[in-house]
Amino acid sequence: MKCGIVGLPNVGKSTLFNCLSNAKAQSANFPFCTIEPNVGMVTVPDSRLNKLEELVNPERVMPATVEIVDIAGLVKGASKGEGLGNKFLGNIRECNAIIHVLRCFENDNITHVDGSINPLRDKETIDFELQLKDLETLEKRVDKHRKAARTGNKSEQVIVDLLDRLKNHLEQGKSVRSFERNEDEAELIKESQFLTDKPILYLCNVDEAAAKDGNEWVEKVKEMAAEEGAEVIYLAAATEADISELESYEERTMFLEDLGLEEAGVNKVIRAAYDLLDLQTYFTAGVKEVRAWTIKKGFTAPQAAGVIHTDFEKGFIRAEVIAYEDYANFGSESKARDAGKLSVEGKEYVVQDGDVMHFRFNV
Numbered sequence: 001m002k003c004g005i006v007g008l009p010n011v012g013k014s015t016l017f018n019c020l021s022n023a024k025a026q027s028a029n030f031p032f033c034t035i036e037p038n039v040g041m042v043t044v045p046d047s048r049l050n051k052l053e054e055l056v057n058p059e060r061v062m063p064a065t066v067e068i069v070d071i072a073g074l075v076k077g078a079s080k081g082e083g084l085g086n087k088f089l090g091n092i093r094e095c096n097a098i099i100h101v102l103r104c105f106e107n108d109n110i111t112h113v114d115g116s117i118n119p120l121r122d123k124e125t126i127d128f129e130l131q132l133k134d135l136e137t138l139e140k141r142v143d144k145h146r147k148a149a150r151t152g153n154k155s156e157q158v159i160v161d162l163l164d165r166l167k168n169h170l171e172q173g174k175s176v177r178s179f180e181r182n183e184d185e186a187e188l189i190k191e192s193q194f195l196t197d198k199p200i201l202y203l204c205n206v207d208e209a210a211a212k213d214g215n216e217w218v219e220k221v222k223e224m225a226a227e228e229g230a231e232v233i234y235l236a237a238a239t240e241a242d243i244s245e246l247e248s249y250e251e252r253t254m255f256l257e258d259l260g261l262e263e264a265g266v267n268k269v270i271r272a273a274y275d276l277l278d279l280q281t282y283f284t285a286g287v288k289e290v291r292a293w294t295i296k297k298g299f300t301a302p303q304a305a306g307v308i309h310t311d312f313e314k315g316f317i318r319a320e321v322i323a324y325e326d327y328a329n330f331g332s333e334s335k336a337r338d339a340g341k342l343s344v345e346g347k348e349y350v351v352q353d354g355d356v357m358h359f360r361f362n363v
Helices: 013-021 046-058 082-093 119-151 154-169 183-190 218-227 237-245 247-261 267-278 301-308 311-314 324-330 334-337
Strands: 001-006 040-043 060-062 065-070 097-103 199-206 231-235 278-284 289-296 316-322 342-346 357-363
Touching: 001 013, 001 082, 013 154, 013 237, 013 267, 040 267, 046 278, 046 289, 046 324, 065 267, 065 301, 065 324, 082 119, 097 119, 097 267, 119 154, 119 218, 119 357, 154 183, 199 218, 199 247, 199 267, 218 231, 231 267, 237 247, 237 267, 289 301, 301 311, 301 316, 301 357, 311 357, 316 324, 324 334
Parallel strands: 001 065, 001 097, 060 289, 097 199, 199 231, 278 357
Antiparallel strands: 040 065, 278 289, 316 342, 316 357
């Protein structure tokens, strides 16, 4: 599951990516600094994992990860191939969700492709290009189904009617994600992998002075995002870069305290991206290893077991489950078991976020 970082050139995407992944993507004050997408496996911050490590004292600890892709800056005309547009749009199509970085800070030393700061305008520029590309995708598909519908195929006519409504929606400057649909329609729309149907998080890049409380632009972005039902996070990417350069935990903590922040902003971004991708975590805990496993929300116990190894899913017998809160409260697996907090679950069990699990299987 990939989460792509998008935005206009020079809004702070690569700086953010460097902070998230500790990679060193080239970051400079000119458009198209990023051409090939940089990909980073990002550790998901989780205090529960730290607690389990403290209780179990394992030989090693393995956190959950999420894949972040730094996609080059889009510009006006990208849908028609301007500024390597086709390549960039293709990179977005391969991602499952989008972090849209909006510049919400003034700095005369960092050029803006449109000459002034206005994140709402910038957002509309990106939306417009993605919507145009989706219209192109839609028109190719509707032509195919329209030909089939002319033969009198009623199911094909249903698809044509849906795509015509969706086309009208896009032509009004609205993204596919805001198009109302039933379950059957959702499956038909999903097939086309529309760029504007991907779940989105708006990230406002502010200056250090606004790192704690945001600024006027952040508030305007929040108002806009509320209409879409999207989440907004703000941080100072340049400041986060300074924090990430500090070597010790104590130094980073002092820096954050000076800014009045409880934790680094990138931690919030990573958790938000994890949630945006509809992911959750379950744990395995033993003396050899304490590990966080990433699964899709709604996974059953056999599906969760299959993330460890396909044989676990094929030969699944049962799962032994302790809720994280019970494990932490009682302090060990044995004490939680003695208190009756260990449950034995079968194939229909839907895994809950934070479950500590053992799987029994036979191949």
